[in-house]
Every structure is written in C-alpha cells, then in structure tokens.
Amino acid sequence: MSEGEQAIHPEVKVVYRLTGLTCADCAAKFEREVKKAPGVIDARVNFGASKLTIRGKALPPEQINQLGAFDGIRVKEDPTEDGRRIPWYRERQALFTGGSLLLILFALGAKGAGAHESVIVGLFLSAVITGGWETARKGLPGLFRHRFDMNALMTVAVAGAIGIGYWEEAAVVAFLFGVSETLQIYTSDKARSSLQSLLDLAPRKAVIRRNGEELNLSVEEVKVGDTLLVRPGEKLAMDGRILRGVSSLNQAAITGESVPVFKEAGDEVFAGSLNGDGFLEVEVTKRAEETTLSKIISMVEEAQEKRAPAQAFVDRFAKFYTPAILLLSLAVLLIKPMVFGIIWQDALYDALALLIVACPCALVVSTPMAIVSAIGNAARNGVLIKGGIHLETAGSLNVIAFDKTGTLTWGEPAVKEVVTFDGADRQQVLAIVAGMESMSEHPLARAVVRRAEAEGVVPAGAEEFQAYPGRGAEAIVDGRLHRIGSPRWVLSEHISGRTRQRIEELENQGYTVVCLNVEDRLLAVFALADEVRGTSREAVRELKQAGIHPVMLTGDNSRTARAIAAEVGMDEYRGELLPEDKLEAVQELKESHGKIAMVGDGVNDAPAMAAADSGIAMGGAGTDTALETSDIVLMADDLSKLPFTIRLSRAARGIIRQNIIFSLVTKFLAVYLVFPGWLTLWLAIFADMGATVLVTLNSIRLLKVKP
Template identity: 55%
Template sequence: MDESVKRNIYRVEGFTCTGCAATFEKNVKQLPHVQDAQVNFGAAKLTVVGEASIAELEKAGAFEGLKIYPESERSAGRKEPFWHRKATIRTAISALLLLTGWLLGAQYGDENSLSVFSYGLSILIGGYTLFLKGVRNLVRLQFDMNTLMTVAILGAAAIGEWGEGAMVVFLFAISEALESYSMDKARESIRSLVEIAPNEALIRRNDQEIQVPVDEVRVGEIMIVKPGQKIAMDGKVITGASSVNQAAITGESVPVTKDVDDEVYAGTLNQEGLLEVSVTKRFEDTTLAKIIHLVEEAQAERAPSQAFVDRFASVYTPLIMLTALAIAVLPPLFAGANWAEWIYRGLAVLVVGCPCALVISTPVAVVTAIGTAARNGVLIKGGIHLEEAGRLSAIAFDKTGTLTKGVPTLTDIKPVGSLPRDECLIIAAAIERGSQHPLASAIIRQANHLGKPIPAAESFVSLTGKGAKAVVNSTLYHIGSPRLFEEILPGGMDQSNRQEIATLQEQGKTVMLLGTKEEIIALFAVADEIRETSKQALQKLHQLGIGQTVMLTGDHQATAAAIAQQLDISDVDAGLLPQDKREAIKRLINKHGHVAMVGDGINDAPALATATVSFAMGGAGSDTALETADIALMSDDLSKLPFTIALSRRALAIIKQNITFSLAIKAVALLLIFPGWLTLWMAIFADMGATLLVTLNALRLLRITN
C-alpha cells in the first residue's frame, strides 16, 4: 500500500447488526476516492484508506441512518437518546397501528378493509428500512436475515395474513433494537475509558499557568496537577508527592504513592498533593490511548467460535430459504395439499430460521469480556487469546520480576582469597556497571553505600546467561554464575566452595562468584523478595484446576527450588538460557496442549512467542510489554492472572451456551412446523426471545470483577 495515501479513522453511531456493518463497509469501498475500508463492529469504528468526506460516508450508511465523526472527537454530545431515534419512533407508530388493526378486527372481523388497511400501514411504516435492505439483497441474491424477513412478511400479506405480517414486523423491530442495545452496552466499557482522561491540561508556559487542549500539549512541558484532579498526560513527577489512584489503568484499588522521578499516567486521579509533572508522551501515545486502541483492535479480531458461527450462517441461511421453498411448494404439488396452508408453513420456516440470535451470540460475549477485562486492568489483545486463556492446562512463570519483585538485595559477601570484603565489592561493582542484569543493581547499590570511588572497567564483555568479564586495575576479572567458574577454572571449583554455594542456594538466594581464570575471590549472595500476591495467585490457579505450574529461570536449581517450595509451584526448570526456555515451552505444549508463559514482556521473548498464550506483567508504561504479549496485566499484580483465566472460562462457557441455545430453539421450532402448530408471530417471538436471552447471558460478563 502506498504510504502517502491518507488513512483516517472515524467513530460510527447507529450500527444494529454485523450484517449492516458489512454492507456499510462494502458501500464505503465503492466510493470514488476510497482505496480500502475496514469496519470494526465491536468498537463501532471505520478505517478509510483514501479520501472521503463525512457527508459521503453518512450517505454510504444512510440505509442504516449511521452518524460518522472523527475518532478524536468526543461522542458524548452526539449520542442520540433511544426514544428520539427514527427507528424507535417508527416502531412505536407500527405498534399503535398493529393494536388498532387488532381492535378493528375484533369489532368487525379480521377481513374488514379498515383492519387490513391498519395492518398494511403498520407493515409499511415498521418494516420500511427492513424492506429496503431485503429487496436490495434479494435482487443481488444475498441471503441474510433481512431477506428472510422481507420474503416472509410479503408472503404473509400475499396470502391474506395481514395481522401476522404486522406482528412479525413489530417483533422483528424490537429484536433489532435489543441487538443494538446489547452492543451499545458492551461497548460502554471502552467508551468509559475514552472519557476517563480530561480534555485539557493545566500547563505552565512563559511563567503562566494556562488550560491547554491535550492534543496541543508538547513533550517536555510542565503540567500542574492539583489535588482531586485527574492527570491529563503521561509524565514524570519533577516536584511534589502524592498518592494517585491508578485503577483506571492498572485495576489496582489501592492508591500508589508518587514521588519525584516516578511515572504517572493519563486518566489516573491525583488524590492529595500538588504535583508538577514533565510530560513524556503526546496524548495519542499515552498508555491510556494505547490501551483503548489495542482493546478496540482486539474487538475487531474474530474469535475461533465467531469464525465458526459466520461460516455456519453463510451456509445455514440459503439452506433455510431452500427448505422453506420446499415446504411451501412440494406438498401442494405432489400430495394435493392446501396451497395457502403450506405457503404459510414455509413462511414460518423463514421466520424461525432467521439467524439473529446465532450471529450475535459470540461477538457480544467477546466484546463484553474484553471490555470487562480492560476495566479491571487486564488488556486482552483479541478474541482468540480470550478463548485460549480459557483452555489453559499448564502455566510457566519467569521468576525475576514475575513471581518476585525483581528488586534484588545483596545479603552476603564472603571473601575467599586475600582481598578484603570492601575491595571485592568495589571490583564487582566496577564490572556490573556495564551489565543490564537485574542482579547487578544490588551489587552497585551496596557499593555506593561504601562512599568509595568505583574504578572504571575496561574491555567489558557480557557472557549471555552466565555473567560478564572486564579488566579492572589491569586485571581481568569474571563475575557470574557457578556454572561460569566450573568452565573457566582449570580444575573446576573445590568442594568447600561448592558446599558454601549449596548452603546459600538452599536459603533461596542466588549466588554469584567473582574471580579470575585462576581462582575464586569472593561469593556474593542476592535475594529477590517474593511478591505478596504470588502465593495467593498460585493457590487460586490450583483451585481453578491448573494442574501444572512451572518456574522457568536462569537461576540455580537449589535457589529456584527454594522459591518454588514457598509458592507451591509443581515443577522447576532452572539454569536456563533464553533459547532453553523456548524449548521448555515446546515440551510443555507437547505434553499439555494449551500452555501459557508469564513474563515481564522484555526478557523471555522467545518463550512468550512460543507459548499458546503469553502474559506480560506490569504493562502500564511499558511499550514492550504491550506489544510483546497476547495479554498484558497492567499492574505488577499476579492476582490478575487467575481473574483473567476465570473470566475467559466464563466467556467460553457463555459462548457455548449461546450457540447451543440458538441452534436448539431453531430445531424445536422447526419440528413444530410439520404438525402446523407454529404460527408466524410465534416464530418471530421465539427468535426474538432467543436473541434477548443470548444477549442478557453475555452481558452477565459485565458484572465480573477481580
């Protein structure tokens, strides 16, 4: 695609069904200067590649009365009350005319002209947009629910069943309204996210504090956030301290203390102190904006069950039309049956065969579940990942930063040679200043507390998965795991060092050695504190029936085993390099089928990519975590993991219930056709009832909280 071609995104109001969204997309693609278009029904958004005015787009959606406005524009002022909508008014008039026709029929008989006239007006007014879509689709040989309803209603009128035709129109209109309402309700979770952040920010410019629209705020400007105000932009605190409620982003109910150099996010609430914040991201790049974008994209991605329903409906709808035609024509032709009676039964097949409930059964559940997860600080990036999370039988965890806090503390320094303790620490810190390993920070922090100068290290080389080496004070030193020194020492380590290392590791500590190619100089033991939520989260996972929990770590077996025992993790795979973790995930998939990997979204990328579904910890503020994982837990709270799995399982169960119920009610109604017990209004009532029930069933997902 030519990158110079404009790509515009719009929000759409007025969608009533997936079929209408598909028709609108097709109409937009046919506009003169549009190269491509894509409709996201779940998020009610339109992406246009090329040029098209709002007027042209609304004309393309005129069949549905769609309203289009730019993505950046807030929708609150554009929302049309339910009772002011044209479709609602037409349905109300149709209902009054239907009631009038029934009263006239009861007074003067069903065949009187006034009653028929009233029923006819009810059909025309209530079914106006339905007929436009149905006739157009019939001409194009496109068979959807509008085509089925149009043929059924016109057929009812043709055989003199005016009252039943009017009843079908009225009930179908109510069914459409319910479908529209359910999708609006499901979208509210995301709409509420859009409205979280303020439209303006208080910015200091030229020694003056002025209110500036958020899309005009520049990176580096100073934002003033007063107590009780929402933070408008992502940034870093430069002055002040306060507690900030981050529930909108991370789902954490407890406010987080923010001090100088701490990050704050758009849409969060400053509670008590005055903060001065240096803006670090443009409004469209904020964490909140990315969450909204990714969730809306996720709603457009079809879940496997939805793809099945769509394929099924594409075969099912024309099959229903052929069945209806056979029922209406074959008995009169070959068995001398009454034409009017069997045409009526054929029309009832058309009505009861309408796939409304089946078509909406999956998308409303997926959209609702993804929105509910987002409100609780979990970002699920597609229906497929939602379903996969509900099927998990084993979960693998990275240790550092996932099960533990990832902020290691130096607990032991044990000199082995003649060098004093402080000098060993300074040499180790000199080497580790060039390292990105989490354990390096513990050594550097402790060395800084000595208040002595740390010499510069030369010729630094990182030894992946093992440690590092560098020249300090003209001597080449190595620092790293016991495995590294088993390799570089001519005769390996002596027994006393091995025993000391084993003792420290049994205490759950990670051991690093400092030395040269000839000898070990010192042992350093580092402990990483286990997160408060880890043990509780693991217990909940076991209660959910996750039988296999595995820790994958580069740490030593004894250290990993000590932590695993505290957390009741069923298996440990230690001493792993990144590629080893990937192979471990492959083995787990071969054994258990559906396997998740939980990591920090930055390291362990090969393992995250290999797993059936990947979870990243602490997605808030981390672009890498948001991009890497299938599901991002926005806070560093592992309790979000069992919540996500429970939500996914509930969503899967509801999808299966909806599909089963939709097909079962069709099957029962079709069986009632043959003895002649099913009337047209009963058929549409059964379809409407099914639509209502699958919708309400899916909306139960809105009530789930962590």
C-alpha cells in the same frame, strides 16, 4: 486498483468512528460495500469498537454514510463523543415501535367492540406502517440490489402477509421486529460500554505551562516536554514524569489496582490516573496518541478484530446458511401446493415464515459479542487480552510456567552478605562490581550497585562491557578481564572444595549467589535474597484449585528455586536454566501436559513466552515491549489477576459455546416446524430476533465476572 489510480490516490490508513452498528451481519455487508468503493484497497469493520478502518483512498463521510444507509450506519460527527447521544428508549426505532403497539391495541379493542372491518384493517395497516417503517426503509434498497439481509427479508415477509390478508399477523410481526431491533440497540450498547468507559477515562483537555505561560489546550496540542499542571482531584491527561509535588494516584484505569499509589518527584505517571490531594507538575513524555492508555484502548479495539477459533466455524456456516434457507423457502412455496395439494396461500405463509429465520443474526453475533464483553471487562480490571484467539486459549490452559525474579518475587533483590576470597579487599571488590554493573539493567546488578552506593564506594572505571543473558556480564577493569554472574558460569574447575561448600551453604538458605572473578581467580561472592510477592501464594493456590499445574522456571540455582517453590506452594520447579533451557522446558511441558502459558517480565523469558500457547507479561504499565510482544498483559505487578483471567476466559468459552449451540438449535427447530405447518410468523420472529437478543444478553453476563 490500477497503478495509475494508486499514483493519484497514495495509500493511506484512515479510521472512522461509526454509529448505528447494531447487527453483526449488517456490519459484514457494510464492510463488503466499502471494499467495493473506488480507491479502497482494504476495509475492516470492527463491530465491537464501532470502527471502520480503510486502507487506500480516504472516503468522505458523506460517501460512507450513503454506503451504510441500508442499516442506518453513519460516521460520528465528533469521534470523541459517545455514539449514543440520546437514551435508547428515545430512539426513533423505539418511538415507532411504541406507536405500533398502541395502534395494535386500538385495533384489537375495535375488533372486540365489533367495529367495521375497514376500521380494524386500517388500524392494523397503520400499525404495520408505523412499526415497519424503519425496516422497510432499510430493506427495500437491499431488495433492489439483491442483498438479502434481515431488513429485506422482514420487508418481504410483512408485505407477503398483507398480500394474503393476514393483517393482524403482519402488524404483530412488524411490532415484534421493532422490539427486537430496539433491544439489539440496547444490548449492543451495553456490550460496548466497557470499551466506551476506557475511551472516557482520559480528559480531552490539559492545563500546561509552556514558556512560563499557563495554557488550556486539547491533548492533541500538548507537546513532549511541556509541563502538565495537575490539581487535586483531577485526572492526568498525559503520560509523564513528576517534576515537583507528591500525591497518591489512583491508577485503576491502567493497572486495575483500586488502592492509590504514592508518587513523588521522578516517578512515572499515566494518563487516566486520578490525582489525590497533592498538586503535581509533570513533564510530558509522550504525545496523546502514544500514552499507555491510548495504546491499551487501541490494542483492545484491535483485539476484537482478531477472531476466535469459534468464529471461523460461524463464518463458514453463515456463508451457506442463508442461500440454503432461501432456496428451501422457494421449494416450500412450489412443492407444497404441487405435491401435497396445500392451497397456495398457506404455502406462501409457510415460505414467508421460513424467510424470517433465513438470516443467521443470532449465530453471527454469538461470538463477537462475548469477545467484546470479555476483553472490555478484562481491560477495565487491568488485564489486556490481545485477541479472541488468546481469550479462548487462556480458557483451555493445562499448565502455567512462571519465571521467578520479577514474577513470583518482587524482582528487587538486596545483597544480604558479601564474602571475599584470597585476601581481596571488600571496598575494592565493591568498586569493581559497581563499575561493571552500573551498565546493566538486570535486577541483581542493580542490587549490587545499590549496596556499593550505600557503603559510599566510588565505582571503578569499566570498559568493553558485555552482557550474557542468563549468565552474567564481563568487562575490563584496571586492564584485566573481570566476570560476574552465576556460579556455574563464573567459577573455574580450580576452585577449592571449601569455597564450593560455602557457596552451597548460601544457596541452601535460599540465597541467589553471584560470583566475581578476575582471570579465573575468585574474588568475592554476593548472597542476594528476593522477597516473594504477597499475591504469589494465593494465585498459585487458586490456579491449583482450577486444575492448572503451576511450574517455576528460573535461571537461579536449584536450591534457591526449591526454597522459593516451597514458599509459594509449587510442586514442580526447574533451576539453573538459560533462555534456551527455558524454551526447551516449555516445549517439554507442552508435550506432556497440553496447552501451556509462560508468565515472565524480562528479555530472558521472551523465547519461552513465544514458544508457549500463551505469553503473559507482568507489569505492562509503561513497558512498551511487554505490551507489544505478549498475548496477555497483567498491567500491574499483581499475580492475583491471573486466576481472574483464567476464570473470565473459561466463562467466555462456555458462553460462546452456549450461544452457538442455542442459535443452531433454534434455527434448525424453526426450519423443522415449517414442514408440518406449525411455524407461524410470530414464532419465526421469536425464533430469529429473540435468539439474537438472548445470545447478546448472555454475552453481557461476562461483564459481571470480577477479580
């Protein structure tokens, strides 16, 4: 686009919800047509989400409808409505196909009864017109524009069969293609059902209190700071924080947890959650498009645009396949009569049969349908997989590395023991620590602050606080530099052997030890314990059964690491790791074991997660960083979803492989059968559209994989 045009049409990004997307190959052609429109810089069709994204100039819906008219692709009149307003069996395509079947049966009956040939031909021709009307309506414009999609090729094949007097076969082929089109509509909708169920989770209306007045508004009109009123049995329309009320909320839409979670004043809640038997007043904290559910839906849709590695092969193959088969059809038409003396009607029949298998529909749809089904199923069960490439990677993992705190354990450690040294006053030590750690968000820091609060200690004033990830923190208290953190970082070389022995005793008992010193003088040691999650042991056991090697990487001391590893059933662990050490450990494991995933929940794990083949974040609900930076997100703090993710990913890889092999074998077999003259029009339609329906149905099986 020229600079002048850019000045007239400033660049914008517009999203359109579509209906009528039933063919992946047709969707690709539609995308190319939209890209050619004046003012459009780029256009992307998301086949799984039935969505068109245009960058550049916004196009009116009428123009988009015109560009997609060749396959009945249209912009939804109401983007919030389900694209399938009427049942598939009441679609025009299904009704015409049913009418075609009745006419074929009448024609066969008339033929059996010895009716005049003109009556039989008339009935078969009526069946062709009825069954092939939709196909011709879409295919003829494509022929005039030299666009050889499936509708255009089928139109040529049926017209050719009529031209050489094969009335019965022309009628049956038109009918069978109508059946396959109807089945494609059904199976495509079925595959998209998991995503549609997400779109339907959050209410479109919300009852809010604003300036003392109750209003029933669309969610787009609700503002941050409004008070959302949620009655028993209602779904939350917005993210927010409870101001008043207590209740149990079913958060399955967000986290995949079917067990309701108790919530009270101050707790965070999510749009799409189902309220139990309490009345809640919730302060809205996010706009409609920023809610956790909206982000999940957006990321699931975007994930389907991130193509899996298998898709690259499919795209390359499909690019050359159709032109090659068209040339082969022409060669069959010319060579068979000229070289082998076959009559031209038979040669034309074989060429028409070959035309039917020229469109690689089954192959094109083989990968995206599987990805749509798998990613949608995962999202419904609280696992966000952010692309086909990450789905395939998860299915080929050999080792999974786990952070300890907040991942294998609850991440809510408690101070079990406080040991003071060198005559330090316990209350004074707690005041210093509370003053320093109140500025930190680290779980160990919060545990120490909670202990000080529990003993009624007033925090001391701390200045110039500085955190050191993986080590600890330091601050100025009463004019002196205090440091709190891991023994390796805090302790000086002058600490007595008895003190070191005491610390080792605590670590051997499985405690995490935090030391406090002032100017190289040890004041106190805090022994903290973190409880292992109930799901950790079972998750590790299932991963081992799946042939995956689990490893724990933690900043805790090796003795604590050994105790936790033994409790969860891990054979390999590495302790006392700084963030850069975790990164190095991941790289070493990748070299020795192959593909690796890193599971974590903190900033300390970010470098290791980025270096791994797959970064998996824990507890993504409400955590923007986890949602945006990782490849896979377990929305709840539930490690049992990890084996489910591995099973689903492996199943998806297997089904994609099955689909591609089946599609290729079917195509090559059909091409082979044309040379001895065994490929009939009926067999060709079964080979092409039957394969498309079968690979789609095979992909839908992924919806049945459950945690």
